[in-house]
Structure formats: C-alpha cells, structure tokens
Amino acid sequence: MLSFIHTADIHLDAPVYTSSLSYELRQDDFRRTMRKIRDLVWEKQADFWLIAGDLMELHGGRRATAVFLRDLFASVAPTPVCIAPGNHDPWRTDSYYQSMEWPGNVFWFTPEWGVYEFPEKSCVIYGWGFPQPHVYESPLLDFPGKLDGYRHHLMVLHASVIHSGGEEHHPYAPITLDEMARTGMDYIALGHIHKPALFPHPQHKKVFAAYPGSPEGLSVKEDGPRHVLYGELGEEGQLKLEEIPVQTRMILKREVEVQGAETMEQLVDRVEQALSDVQDGQILAVTLTGERPAHFSPAIEVLQQRFTRFFSIRFADKTRPDLDVEKLIAEGGIWGRWVKKLLEEEAAAEDEQQREVARMAVKEALDRIGGVIG
Ligand SMILES: [Mn+2]
Known part of the structure; x- marks a missing residue:
C-alpha cells in the first residue's frame, strides 16, 4: 500500500x-x-x-x-x-x-x-x-x-x-x-x-x-x-x-431576514439570534434581506461594532423599504417619476454590472424617499 x-x-x-x-x-x-x-x-x-x-x-x-x-x-x-x-x-x-x-x-x-x-x-x-x-x-x-x-x-x-x-x-x-x-x-x-x-x-x-x-x-x-x-x-x-x-478559520455566509425591525436595537437582536450558533473567531459574510419600514435604514457600522467576537464580519444590505412603489409611481409626483426612471434603467441594463449599478441606484432612491415620507 x-x-x-x-x-x-x-x-x-x-x-x-x-x-x-x-x-x-x-x-x-x-x-x-x-x-x-x-x-x-x-x-x-x-x-x-x-x-x-x-x-x-x-x-x-x-x-x-x-x-x-x-x-x-x-x-x-x-x-x-x-x-x-x-x-x-x-x-x-x-x-x-x-x-x-x-x-x-x-x-x-x-x-x-x-x-x-x-x-x-x-x-x-x-x-x-x-x-x-x-x-x-x-x-x-x-x-x-x-x-x-x-x-x-x-x-x-x-x-x-x-x-x-x-x-x-x-x-x-x-x-x-x-x-x-x-x-x-x-x-x-x-x-x-x-x-x-x-x-x-x-x-x-x-x-x-x-x-x-x-x-x-x-x-x-x-x-x-x-x-x-x-x-x-x-x-x-x-x-x-x-x-x-484542515481550515484554521471558516468563512460562513448567512442571510438574515430583518422583516419588521425598525430600530437598530431590534435589528441587532435579530442578527444576534441568527448568528447565535456560530463560533467566535470565524469570518462572516451576512446579507440582510427582507422588507423594512421605509423610515429605518440600517447603520452597518453599528452592526459591525456589535459583532467583534468574530474575526471579521461583513454586512451586505439587500433590504428594501416597504414603500408602495406602484402607488408612488401612479401618483405621478416627483418621487414617483424618479423611481420610475431608475426602474426603467434597471430593465434596460445591457449586462449584469449595469443592472447591479441600476439596482443600487433604485435602492438609494427608495432609502431617500423613505427617509422623507416614511
Ligand atoms: Mn491557479
């Protein structure tokens, strides 16, 4: 042998x-x-x-x-x-x-x-x-x-x-x-x-x-x-x-559904719960998903500071404010026209990179609108 x-x-x-x-x-x-x-x-x-x-x-x-x-x-x-x-x-x-x-x-x-x-x-x-x-x-x-x-x-x-x-x-x-x-x-x-x-x-x-x-x-x-x-x-x-x-440290990907959280304290609780089974010292890549109240935009740097028990942790915020986009567009106001234009750009994107940029723009716009009218 x-x-x-x-x-x-x-x-x-x-x-x-x-x-x-x-x-x-x-x-x-x-x-x-x-x-x-x-x-x-x-x-x-x-x-x-x-x-x-x-x-x-x-x-x-x-x-x-x-x-x-x-x-x-x-x-x-x-x-x-x-x-x-x-x-x-x-x-x-x-x-x-x-x-x-x-x-x-x-x-x-x-x-x-x-x-x-x-x-x-x-x-x-x-x-x-x-x-x-x-x-x-x-x-x-x-x-x-x-x-x-x-x-x-x-x-x-x-x-x-x-x-x-x-x-x-x-x-x-x-x-x-x-x-x-x-x-x-x-x-x-x-x-x-x-x-x-x-x-x-x-x-x-x-x-x-x-x-x-x-x-x-x-x-x-x-x-x-x-x-x-x-x-x-x-x-x-x-x-x-x-x-x-044989790995010394593990990289772990997690999705955390933030549905309904409307304060940083609620969000931190939600993330803490979702990561409770993960050992200290690992490398985390966390994606926040779901709808959140339009007036609340998660502060990533606060989350970052709360989870120092990990070797490193990164958050990607993929949440969407719970704005009624269709209603917004139907009302025809300045916010609605802005979002409509950005959504059209997302639909017309020629490749994945363009689409991602357009998506980020839509998200940014909805965050801003949510901050004002939410
Ligand atoms: Mn090689």
Missing part, C-alpha cells in the same frame, strides 16, 4: 478578502493550516506529500514565508514533498523556489516534464510546472509517457480540467479527461480550481484524479470546511480517498 497527502492552492502571501488590518493575522492562519497539513503527513505516516501548485505567490511572496516552508518540509524528511508550480508560483529564476536552497526531500517539477523514481516503493511521480503565469496549451501534449517496471504511477499537476461545456474562455493549462486517462496514471493530484472535485475515469469509472480545493478559504466563495485529500493506493491500483478538514 502507498499513501499520500494531496493539497494545492494555499496561496501564501496572497491578498485576501478580509480587511487590511487583519492581513498578517490571516497570513498566520494560512501558515497554521500548512502546519496542520504537515501534522497529517506525520500522523498518517504518508509516503508522499503532493502539492499541486499555487503554494505561495510569486508576486508579493516573502522570503520569510519561503523559509517557513523550507523548515516545514525539512520537518517531514525523509518523506518526499513533490511540488508542481502553478500560475501563481511559476518556476522562474526570480522565484524562491530557484533562488533558495531547499531540503533534499523536496522534489520540484519544472516546465520540462519531471519523472522521479522511488524504487523502494515501486513508485514513479510525474509532474510539470508553469514556466510563467499564462499557459494556454495542455501540458499533457508533451507528457513523455509512463516508465516500465513500476507498480504505482502518480502525477502532480496544476491545470484546468475542461468539461465539454467549457465555462472559462482562456483556461490556464487546459486538459481533458481523455488526455488524463491516456497517461495511465493511478492518480493525478490536481491543483488550480479552489472548489473540490473528483474525476471518474472515462472507461472504468473509478475516481483517478481530484482537486482537493483550497485548504483555507481565500474569498467568500470558499466558505465552509476546507480539506486536503488523504489517499491510499492498493497493490492492485485500487484508490481510496478521504477528505480531511
């Missing part, structure tokens, strides 16, 4: 969505998550630690972070750490990957296909790394093929798996399921897409490639628990994959 921990897309030293005041604290979270992953390599006594790119930023990545990684990887020696650079951490001469000395158990993949043989484990690890951020061809076109005489074949690769729909316009390093299948790998450890995904083999239908997702959420889209993959490969090539949560 052969085992591995697979992670990708840690993005150390990347700009993150929380406020700039907490940047260093958040960076500490990301490094703590890396230490947790290292601890898993120890606990599971994994044969390999596979890192499929976007480990630390080329632009903005700091030497101290590279030294942190160097020490971390040295701490699992002699376990091999196999790293395939991605579009955020391409294999360049100005990268710490090349300018620093790394421990002997770190195996880098570069823009020339790499093949590392581990005869004592009857295993070969193949991989490729980005030469620069923009790569629009499939790296698998140049895959040199599998070596004979080994039982296990693994690949580490930062790439975009293209589905027949083709949702991205210019995906980085696009590869298809068939291309992956043709390599004959037992497992392909992928990186790039921050949402976890498993890929069944087109013929035998068993999972043979996966994105673990980012192990610590970078934006509000990466909410909930975040994982690494622990894999075991049996003697006959049968694969077992397990998702193991």
Whole structure:
C-alpha cells in the first residue's frame, strides 16, 4: 500500500478578502493550516506529500514565508514533498523556489516534464510546472509517457480540467479527461480550481484524479470546511480517498431576514439570534434581506461594532423599504417619476454590472424617499 497527502492552492502571501488590518493575522492562519497539513503527513505516516501548485505567490511572496516552508518540509524528511508550480508560483529564476536552497526531500517539477523514481516503493511521480503565469496549451501534449517496471504511477499537476461545456474562455493549462486517462496514471493530484472535485475515469469509472480545493478559504466563495485529500493506493491500483478538514478559520455566509425591525436595537437582536450558533473567531459574510419600514435604514457600522467576537464580519444590505412603489409611481409626483426612471434603467441594463449599478441606484432612491415620507 502507498499513501499520500494531496493539497494545492494555499496561496501564501496572497491578498485576501478580509480587511487590511487583519492581513498578517490571516497570513498566520494560512501558515497554521500548512502546519496542520504537515501534522497529517506525520500522523498518517504518508509516503508522499503532493502539492499541486499555487503554494505561495510569486508576486508579493516573502522570503520569510519561503523559509517557513523550507523548515516545514525539512520537518517531514525523509518523506518526499513533490511540488508542481502553478500560475501563481511559476518556476522562474526570480522565484524562491530557484533562488533558495531547499531540503533534499523536496522534489520540484519544472516546465520540462519531471519523472522521479522511488524504487523502494515501486513508485514513479510525474509532474510539470508553469514556466510563467499564462499557459494556454495542455501540458499533457508533451507528457513523455509512463516508465516500465513500476507498480504505482502518480502525477502532480496544476491545470484546468475542461468539461465539454467549457465555462472559462482562456483556461490556464487546459486538459481533458481523455488526455488524463491516456497517461495511465493511478492518480493525478490536481491543483488550480479552489472548489473540490473528483474525476471518474472515462472507461472504468473509478475516481483517478481530484482537486482537493483550497485548504483555507481565500474569498467568500470558499466558505465552509476546507480539506486536503488523504489517499491510499492498493497493490492492485485500487484508490481510496478521504477528505480531511484542515481550515484554521471558516468563512460562513448567512442571510438574515430583518422583516419588521425598525430600530437598530431590534435589528441587532435579530442578527444576534441568527448568528447565535456560530463560533467566535470565524469570518462572516451576512446579507440582510427582507422588507423594512421605509423610515429605518440600517447603520452597518453599528452592526459591525456589535459583532467583534468574530474575526471579521461583513454586512451586505439587500433590504428594501416597504414603500408602495406602484402607488408612488401612479401618483405621478416627483418621487414617483424618479423611481420610475431608475426602474426603467434597471430593465434596460445591457449586462449584469449595469443592472447591479441600476439596482443600487433604485435602492438609494427608495432609502431617500423613505427617509422623507416614511
Ligand atoms: Mn491557479
């Protein structure tokens, strides 16, 4: 049996969505998550630690972070750490990957296909790394093929798996399921897409490639628990994959219905209730929804101040004042004509961005009108 921990897309030293005041604290979270992953390599006594790119930023990545990684990887020696650079951490001469000395158990993949043989484990690890951020061809076109005489074949690769729909316009390093299948790998450890995904083999239908997702959420889209993959490969090539949560802090999205609240005190109570089950120290993105009395406009900065028990909390106010818009328009007064014009602009918007701007204008107008006549 052969085992591995697979992670990708840690993005150390990347700009993150929380406020700039907490940047260093958040960076500490990301490094703590890396230490947790290292601890898993120890606990599971994994044969390999596979890192499929976007480990630390080329632009903005700091030497101290590279030294942190160097020490971390040295701490699992002699376990091999196999790293395939991605579009955020391409294999360049100005990268710490090349300018620093790394421990002997770190195996880098570069823009020339790499093949590392581990005869004592009857295993070969193949991989490729980005030469620069923009790569629009499939790296698998140049895959040199599998070596004979080994039982296990693994690949580490930062790439975009293209589905027949083709949702991205210019995906980085696009590869298809068939291309992956043709390599004959037992497992392909992928990186790039921050949402976890498993890929069944087109013929035998068993999972043979996966994105673990980012192990610590970078934006509000990466909410909930975040994982690494622990894999075991049996003697006959049968694969077992397990998702193991490793995030240091969770990003959580909540909608709070404010229906009827007409004072800040009522609103704070409403939000407090809705968040009562959320642990301290998490990262919250709260959307306020529903109708509220036209005379009351929530003061976001007050809410912000009341929920300091969280690491950070953001509020998006999507409430609407309970004005009778149709009546307002029917009356034909100055308020009605204003709202009518803005609603027409919303309807005529040519794209989502224009529509959002128009919507904000309608909301602003209704707030103002509510403040005067509510
Ligand atoms: Mn990437």
